[in-house]
Amino acid sequence: MSKNLSALSGRKGMxxxxxxxxxxxxxxxxxxxxFQHLEQLADEFLMGDANTYGSITAYDFMKPENRGKEIYICNGSACLCAGTQDRVHDKVMQHFDAEAVGHMTCLGRCHENSSFHYDGKNFSGNSIDHLEELIREKKGGQNGRYSVTPVKPLLTEPFNDIPVFxxxxxxxxxxxxxxxxxxxxxxxIRGRGGAGFPMGIKWEGCRNEISxxxxxxxxxxEGDPGAFSDRYLLEERPLSVLFGMLVAGLCTGANxxxxxIRAEYPEAVNILEQTVQELYANHLVGENILNTGFTFNFKVIKAQGAYICGEETALINAIEGQRPEVRTRPPFPTQQGLFLKPxxxxxxxTLAAATWIIQHGGSEYAKLGTEKSRGTKLVSLDGLFNKPGIVEVEMGTPLEKVIYEYGGGFRKEVKALHIGGPLGGIVPVEKIPALSIDFESFAAEGFLLGHASIVCIPQDFPMIKYLEHLFEFAAFESCGKCFPCRLGTRRAHEMLHSAAHDMKPINLELFQDLLSTLQQGSLCAHGGGIPLPARNALQYFGEELNLHFN
Ligand SMILES: Cc1cc2nc3c(=O)[nH]c(=O)nc-3n(C[C@H](O)[C@H](O)[C@H](O)COP(=O)(O)O)c2cc1C
Ligand code: SF4
Structure with missing residues (x-):
């Protein structure tokens, strides 16, 4: 990160x-x-051309290779395990040249799979059977509905009305x-983005900064393949998310x-843009809101396809127009974040939950859940469940209940669940009874709750191929700032690829050594977290993987 570039980028305001x-x-x-536009932007922001060019090359949807892409096929974990994407690919190739076809990871259509993105819209389920029609008519998107099971409705409680707001x-x-x-x-409440950091402490830290x-x-x-609970909130409870941000502004002194919002969620971007406009039209945001002297403005920014932007400091660099590289901490974002400001x-x-907390009171919220995991959690269930979709449960709910009762069990035989995104643990089905939806239970059993997305790995899906897929993703999405991750994820992917496709065995000691280097030497939880699912797979699927290791 360059402090000069942060300051130059911030000069013109939000x-x-x-x-x-x-x-x-x-x-x-x-x-x-x-190039001409990159030069103009560089001049406008008083930067060098190398800065603007260097930045755009780090984002999938802006880099030169993106030119001419017309359709994108989802290559996320849920669609992979559902086995739907070869068919999507074949159908797409009947209508498009190879250069016009790109990939997106993932579209958040994990509940019905066969996902692809065309003409700025997302499609899934049986839409691929109507591709010709879609190309001809270029209209509408397919909404990709899923079931929502509000077992304990806090976030799923309706909050979509401007007068209520x-x-x-x-x-x-x-x-x-x-x-x-x-x-x-x-x-x-602890943050729902993965790390579980207490929200009150974060807000207080920012409030105490003078600026x-x-x-x-x-x-x-929300880049974790398999997760679509943020998509649900953005599309169906946008006012709740926006209210949470306003409260954060009030508490911290931010304006x-x-x-x-990720580009892979075009509907969410549109909905939030419209909802923000509605709030402005009703004078519920902007200058001197409701004559109270409080000013708060919103800006919606569409991301450009870089998973690492989910990491908060890479995200801040992105908003500044820099490459999405992770920053070293301290200083923490609450001290020096966007444009070096708190x-x-x-x-x-987490923000949507803040709205419920302000409506109903912090102590009411704290009555729900377990000692260290209060409140409720949204869980994303992928297309291999009989009832795929979103479930909202109280923290501490047995995983067994979520899977077999609310999710209706599996559509086919499943051997493991990948819970909490690519950096989450691989849970063998026999471990399901030992777990409940909360941070402590997952940590105690050597897994990670993360964002609580569940991807089912079918019995007949080779674990070596699943690991290969994970490390391909990790290598592709590494920001490249630290070498254990930049090089380590690539080497691990090469090993797993050779083992899966050329039957070249992996030296187990070397592989374990590589995992330790990644875990201990990486700057952020991308490289530091990816060894977890690999270790789980070796521990619980050793017999199956034995063939590939010596
Ligand atoms: C590789 C990586 C990806 C991440 N992706 C996300 C994400 O998609 N959404 C998110 O909210 N947090 C993500 N995080 C966590 C953020 O860095 C940050 O902790 C979070 O946004 C803080 O919000 P919270 O306190 O409400 O959880 C990611 C972290 C890492 C290391
Ligand atoms: S661990 Fe990977 S993603 Fe994180 S800073 Fe290092 S290179 Fe970047």
Whole structure:
């Protein structure tokens, strides 16, 4: 990260955002910004051309290889395990040249698979059978509905009404900021983005910083293949997410809320843009809200296809128009975040939960869940469940119940569940009874709750191929800042690829050594976390994997 570039990028304020402009010119220039436009942007922001060019080459949807891409096939874990993508690929190739076909990971259509992105919209399920029609008519998107099971409805409780939003805002603005923050602290809520950091402590840290400019960032870059619970909230509870950001602004003294939403969720981007406009039209955001003197503005920024932007400091670099590289900490974002100003980065689900907490009280929230995991959690169930979709359960709910009762069990024989995204653990089915949906139970058993997405690995899906897929993803998405991850994920992928396709055995000692180097030497949890599923697979599927290791 360059402090000079952060400052230069911030000079023009949030409305004139460099990254936003890069994304927009890339669309107009056929998939990647022209050199002329990159030079103009560099001049406008007083940077060198190398900065703007270097940045765009790090994002899938802006880099030069993206030029001319017309259709993207999902290559995420859930579609892979469902075995639907070869058919999607064959159908796509009947209509498009190979150069026009790209990949996206993943579209959040894990509940019905066969996912692809065409003409700026997402499709899944049996849409691929109507591809010819879609190309001819170029209309509409397919909404990709899923079942929502609100076992304990907090986040799934309806909150989609501007008058309800206004009433709550009026009431909230009457309360002192320190009392609102106390509600958040009383709730004992921990962040839902993966790390489980206490929200109250984060907000207090930002509040205590002295600065005229502070930012609240909603991390809507839900990149974990298999997860689509943030997509659910963005598309179906946008007011709840936005209200949570406003409360964060009140508590910390921030006046800007930035929603960084992944390009793979085009519907979510549109919905949030419309909802923000509606709030402006109703004077519920902007200058001097409801004549209280409080000012809070929103900016929606469409991400450009880099998984590592889910990591909060890479995300901040992205918004600044820099390459999405992870920053070293300290300083933490609450001290020096966006444009080097105090910044809170929270996950979509955490922010939506803040709205419920302010509505109902922190102590009510704290009554739910377990000692160290309060409240509820959204769980994403993929297409191999009989009832795929979103389930909201109280923390501490037995995993068995989620899988067999709310998810209706599996459509085919399954040997393992990959829970919590690519960096989460691989849970063999016999371990299901030992787990409940909370941070402690997963940690105690050597797994990770993460964002609580569940991808089923079928009995007949070779574990070596699953590991190969994971390390291919990890290598492709590494930001490259630290060498254990930049080189280690690639070497591991090469080993797994040769083992899976050429029957070349892997030296187990060397592989374990590589995993330890990744875990101990990586700067962030991308390289540091990817050994977990590999170790789980070796521990629980040793017999199956034996063939590939010596
Ligand atoms: C590789 C990587 C990917 C991540 N992806 C996401 C993500 O997609 N969404 C998210 O909210 N947090 C993600 N995180 C965690 C964020 O860095 C950060 O901890 C989180 O946004 C903080 O929000 P919370 O406190 O509400 O959980 C990721 C972290 C890493 C290391
Ligand atoms: S671990 Fe990987 S993603 Fe994280 S900083 Fe290092 S190279 Fe970047």
């Amino acid at each position: 409305q004139q955002n460099l990254f936003d402009k890069m994304g927009k010119v890339s669309v107009n220039d056929g998939g990647t910004p022209s 206004k009433n709550l805002l009026q009431e909230t603005l009457k309360r002192p900021a320190d009392k609102l923050l106390q509600e958040i602290k009383d709730s004992q 005229t400019d502070k930012f609240i960032i909603c991390n809507a870059d 800007w809320g930035v929603l960084f 910044t809170v980065v929270n996950n979509v689900e």
